[in-house]
Amino acid sequence: MTARQQDVLDAALRLLVEEGDALTMTAVARRASCSKETLYKWFGDRDGLLTATVRWQASKVRVEPVDRARLNLASLTASLEQFASNWLTVISSETSIALNRVAVSHAGSGKDDLGAIVLENGRFEMGRRLKPVLEAGRDAGLLVFDDTEETFRIFFGLVARDVQIRLLLGDRLKLTAAAIARDSAQATQQFLALHGAQNRPANNGH
Template sequence: MADTAEMGELTPRQRDVLDTALRLLVEEGDSLTMAAVARRASCSKETLYKWFGDRDGLLTATVQWQASKVRVVPVDQKKLDLVSLTESLEGYARDWLKVISSDTSVALNRVAIGHAGSGKDNLGAIVLDNGRFALAKRLKPVLDAGKRSGHLVFEDAETAFRTFFGLVARDVQIRLLLGDWPGLTEAAIESDAIRATQQFLALYGARKDQQVQ
């Protein structure tokens, strides 16, 4: 199955099927089967196997489809200004908070945690590879562009990403997984995205004497 960067190549019908699989994960969790998805999506199991391979392939595609909703605003990789960098970081934070607080993401992560180390399937690794790790891979070019343009100062992009991710996430995900609602309204998400970005820039933003002339 294609990675998150290629999710736009899915047909509308395939997207509908993946949305169906995500809804079933919310409703059934561990009980998700190819037969159940085929029945709910009104398609054949043969079609699912053709499109996604086995159950792990379907789960991978659903995670990728969900993760693709966290967008990275394109920036000028050669010459990036601070306004564009800030907008890209805020947009990423906003999308991530919207996605992670959705019923589908909460259900998907709960199932993945329940399966971790159990030998049932590879869902834990699938969620990590196509969720957190893939999202890091997509944002790091923006961070690197910010460094090249003289707006950010850091030695390691992974460390910088983890700091930004932590500032955005705080305790939100663990509270959601434990059934608490941290008040993520549209207004709260917007405020949190701006706050996290400003905190990140305060930590990694270049001082005037460090900026590229």
């Protein structure tokens, strides 16, 4: 993956945000100032280009892991809030919306695995990233739960609620930084109310 190829994928990405799945190979070539022949040489066909574009965007998203050391209620709360805030910021971005839209479209007629790629780098990656935090919280006696996966899904629901589906369906939902901060804090408090150790040690609704 040369720098030039990355430039081309960046152009494709911008075009994907602007045009959605209606982007044409001609438009990508023009935007990237490259020839269509090169596009086909590098990426095989249109699906290959889209797949490479999605992977390229995924590779750009890098988040620092959360440290497990010196975990107390305050630091756990901060980690959860930060995680929620990051997640809400990502899913409400134009790029994420465009990528999820095209992935959802393609998941219908299974020509490629765009849906699986987005799922793997989105929802599932988030799970892998937060689970250590949850389990560290449990090890520190701050959280009470049995199944890490199920517990993550609860946190996921409290954070995302109806945001993603509404954005994907075109709802004009303005998520300001203040709203994200407030919602993240609220979701974290609700999560702690359900799974925090000090509140209800053995009543999780199971």
